[in-house]
Each structure stands twice: as structure tokens, then as C-alpha cells.
Amino acid sequence: MSEIRVKRIKKLNVRITVPGDKSISHRAVMLAGLAEGKSRVTGFLKSDDCMCSLRAMQALGARVEVLDDDAMEITGVAGECQQVMETIDCGNSGTSMRLLAGILAAQPFAARLSGDHSLNSRPMKRVMAPLTQMGAYIESEMKNGCAPLRVSGARLQGITYKLPVASAQVKSCLLFAGLFADGSTTVIEPTQSRDHTERMMKHFFVPLRTEELTSVVHGGSIPQGRDFRVPGDFSSAAFWLAAAAAFPGSMLSVEGVGLNSTRTGLLSILMKMGAQIREYVETGNDTEPHGNLEIHGRGLHSVVVEGKIIPNVIDEIPIISVLAALAEGETIIKDAKELRVKETDRIAAITQNLRAFGVPVEETEDGMIIQGGNPLTGATVESFGDHRIAMAFAILGLFSEGETRILNTDCITTSYPGFEKQLTQIINA
Ligand code: S3P
Numbered sequence: 001m002s003e004i005r006v007k008r009i010k011k012l013n014v015r016i017t018v019p020g021d022k023s024i025s026h027r028a029v030m031l032a033g034l035a036e037g038k039s040r041v042t043g044f045l046k047s048d049d050c051m052c053s054l055r056a057m058q059a060l061g062a063r064v065e066v067l068d069d070d071a072m073e074i075t076g077v078a079g080e081c082q083q084v085m086e087t088i089d090c091g092n093s094g095t096s097m098r099l100l101a102g103i104l105a106a107q108p109f110a111a112r113l114s115g116d117h118s119l120n121s122r123p124m125k126r127v128m129a130p131l132t133q134m135g136a137y138i139e140s141e142m143k144n145g146c147a148p149l150r151v152s153g154a155r156l157q158g159i160t161y162k163l164p165v166a167s168a169q170v171k172s173c174l175l176f177a178g179l180f181a182d183g184s185t186t187v188i189e190p191t192q193s194r195d196h197t198e199r200m201m202k203h204f205f206v207p208l209r210t211e212e213l214t215s216v217v218h219g220g221s222i223p224q225g226r227d228f229r230v231p232g233d234f235s236s237a238a239f240w241l242a243a244a245a246a247f248p249g250s251m252l253s254v255e256g257v258g259l260n261s262t263r264t265g266l267l268s269i270l271m272k273m274g275a276q277i278r279e280y281v282e283t284g285n286d287t288e289p290h291g292n293l294e295i296h297g298r299g300l301h302s303v304v305v306e307g308k309i310i311p312n313v314i315d316e317i318p319i320i321s322v323l324a325a326l327a328e329g330e331t332i333i334k335d336a337k338e339l340r341v342k343e344t345d346r347i348a349a350i351t352q353n354l355r356a357f358g359v360p361v362e363e364t365e366d367g368m369i370i371q372g373g374n375p376l377t378g379a380t381v382e383s384f385g386d387h388r389i390a391m392a393f394a395i396l397g398l399f400s401e402g403e404t405r406i407l408n409t410d411c412i413t414t415s416y417p418g419f420e421k422q423l424t425q426i427i428n429a
Contacts, residue, residue, distance in 0.1 A: 001408050007404070016240060017232055017254065020233060022045050025047075025230050036223070043070060043229050053096045053099075079179075083109040092343060094122055097119060099169065101113060102173035131177055135155060137154055186216045196288070201223065235263070243426075251295070257293060266319075303324075305367075314338060318392035325357065325372050332369050334364065336366055358376055378404040381393050387412045387416065
């Protein structure tokens with residue numbers, strides 16, 4: 001099992017790029033795989049999670065030709081998937097499992113979805129319930145609302161569904177199912193979650209209507225193949241942005257990164273905390289806004305993170321908690337109960353790890369109260385098998401006295417295979 005060791009540094013001054021966006025990569029291969037015709041996808045993230053989606057689409061009949069390191073050509077199934085006899089392995093990827101459940105629910109065959117121990121412990125009722133309302137047969141093998149799932153394809157009926165929690169995975173699952181359903185499928189969110197599926201469906205010429213918190217897709221529309229470039233992953237850039245923000249006198253710029261506002265809530269939080277940020281949005285491609293960021297570090301102060309912004313920073317809460325430890329004052333994070341059912345219980349994991357560094361933190365049901373600005377001592381902490389916990393605490397190690405060891409870091413390859421190498425480069429730049 002691998003580990004990462006880090007020591008304190010003084011500041012950062014570097015220009016970087018980050019690998020392709022994980023959420024967008026999943027959707028790009030799913031839509032290109034379902035489409036009629038060929039699509040050239042560039043910038044695809046070759047992480048464990050996204051490879052699960054790519055392999056699943058290949059198993060369903062999509063043909064994939066690797067063109068070079070960065071590009072592949074996908075010939076889609078034109079809406080007619082082939083039967084898959086073997087279990088579809090989703091590894092650690094909730095996005096693969098929930099989105100594929102939507103696609104499979106409508107196919108004229110049965111399929112089985114499973115994953116690793118963590119994924120098979122995460123709640124799947126949130127997709128099973130609405131899919132069942134649409135007429136799907138979907139069963140949790142252990143009868144515990146978790147995977148392995150058996151999906152027996154059926155003719156689906158469009159429904160109108162109000163999501164009980166803001167979840168892009170659940171929304172996307174239903175929009176994918178809706179592509180194949182009779183009539184129209186309407187999904188209404190309580191607050192805006194990431195909108196990559198909606199944008200990607202429109203990119204692939206699916207007639208989809210979106211208005212504020214409502215998305216409507218009409219059944220029977222086959223996506224049409226089209227080239228697509230995946231921008232850099234803002235959630236990967238977040239680790240370096242946070243590190244630069246918290247070192248006074250630092251400068252970091254990130255080029256070619258996704259700047260979709262349903263993902264970049266961290267920028268407004270960093271600005272509230274005192275960082276100086278410049279955002280340069282490139283024009284000419286409105287499918288996924290992207291561009292460059294430049295951040296200058298200053299002394300940070302505490303912040304309250306709550307309410308509507310939570311879905312837009314849901315993957316950044318581990319690194320926001322690290323920032324809270326580095327900022328003067330008391331940071332409150334609330335309305336983030338969803339963190340309890342991510343790759344691990346992130347509220348428990350963050351609390352335990354922050355305490356190991358000497359940070360006073362109170363765990364609440366839906367968040368944390370973190371006292372920042374205290375001296376930090378390097379610690380040996382667990383990743384809990386969660387990539388974002390591993391990376392966030394490697395960053396905290398850069399600010400801590402003595403050595404920090406993050407144990408069990410293999411999980412980082414689910415979203416950011418080159419993280420450790422880039423960490424070394426950035427430290428030595
Ligand atoms: C994702 C949506 C989010 C996020 C996850 C990726 C996606 O989950 O936490 O890492 O790609 O749709 P929820 O939609 O379940 O909140």
C-alpha cells in the first residue's frame with residue numbers, strides 16, 4: 001500500500017495545468033458511446049473511475065479507438081446497447097454506477113452493477129426509487145439499498161421527479177433513463193447541482209430543456225456523435241489553488257481548467273477568506289466554460305460555508321476544511337450531510353485527521369466547526385480509501401512542522417493519477 005510523505009514549504013510560485021475533468025469525462029464517453037456516429041473525445045481523464053465508465057460503454061457495444069495519449073475516437077451504438085453478460089464493475093465510482101443504472105434500466109436485457117467495498121456501501125435507493133417509478137426493475141442483491149444491483153431492462157415511462165437532495169448523479173441517472181423513456185422526463189432539483197449532463201446532452205444534439213432548477217428530456221432522442229474536448233478538472237486544481245491561497249506571497253496560475261459556475265464555488269469562498277483571484281474565461285465554446293485562473297496568496301480568515309453553495313463545493317469540502325485550519329478564526333461548515341455518504345464518511349474522516357494535526361474541531365451532524373490559525377504539527381493520517389481526503393491532507397502537510405505521512409494513497413488514482421508527481425514538481429518549482 002503506498003503512502004505520501006510531505007514536509008513544510010515556504011510558498012508557491014508556479015504555472016500549471018491539471019488533468020481532464022472527472023465528471024465531464026464520464027458523461028463524454030457515455031454520450032459518445034450512446035450516440036449515432038463517431039465522436040472524437042480529447043482530454044479524457046484516464047483515472048480509475050472514468051476508465052470504469054469507458055469499459056462499461058465498450059461492453060455495451062461502443063467502439064473505442066485510441067488516437068494518441070490525449071484523444072480517442074468513439075463509435076456509438078446509436079441508442080441500441082448490446083447485452084452485457086458479465087457484471088459491470090464500477091470500482092469506486094458512484095458516478096459510473098448511478099448514471100449507468102439510468103442507461104441500463106431502459107435496455108431490453110438484464111445487467112448487474114457492482115463496485116468495491118466503499119461503493120457497495122453507498123446509498124442506491126436514491127436512484128432505485130425514481131427508476132422504479134418509471135417502470136424499471138432494479139433490485140439490491142443484499143436487500144440493503146446498496147449495490148450489487150440487478151437491473152432488468154423494461155419499457156420506461158417519463159415521470160416528473162422532485163429530487164429530495166441536490167444530486168447531479170441522481171439527476172443525471174434520470175435524464176439518461178429519460179432518453180429512452182416514453183414521453184418526457186422532468187427532473188426538479190432543490191438547489192442547483194453540477195449541470196454537466198445537461199450541457200453534454202445539448203452538445204450531442206439531444207433536445208433537452210433547462211430552466212432554473214428544472215430539466216426536461218424527451219424520450220426517443222438519439223444523441224448525435226460530435227467532437228468534444230474535456231477541460232481540466234477544477235476539483236483537481238482546487239488542491240493547488242488552496243495551497244497557494246494560504247501561503248502569503250504565493251502566485252499560482254492554472255491554465256485550461258473548467259470554470260463551470262456549478263463547480264467553482266470554491267473561488268468565492270477563497271475570495272471571502274482573503275485570497276486574490278483573477279478568472280479569464282475563454283470564449284467560443286459554451287458547452288463547458290473554461291479558461292485560466294491566477295491566484296495570489298494572503299493571510300486567510302475564517303468563513304461560513306452553508307446553504308445553496310454546498311452542492312457547488314461538495315467535492316471541495318475536504319480542502320476547504322484544510323483551509324479553515326490555516327485561516328484565522330472559526331470556520332463553520334453546515335448543510336453538508338451528503339458528505340456522510342461519499343467515498344467515505346468525509347465529516348468523520350476530516351475531523352479525525354484535523355485533530356491529528358492539532359486542529360480543534362467540533363463534528364456536527366451536517367458539518368464541522370473548525371478553529372483555525374493554530375500551529376500545526378505534521379501527523380500520520382489515513383486516507384480512509386478516499387482520494388480527496390488523501391490529497392487534502394497532503395496539502396495540510398505543506399504547512400505543518402515536521403513530517404506528514406498520508407497512508408493508503410492508492411485511492412488517488414480514482415481521480416488524479418499524476419497527483420504525487422505534480423506535488424513534487426510544484427514544491428520544487
Ligand atoms: C458527481 C456528483 C457529485 C460529486 C461526485 C461526482 C458527478 O455527487 O460529489 O464526486 O459526476 O455527477 P452527488 O451528485 O451525488 O452529490
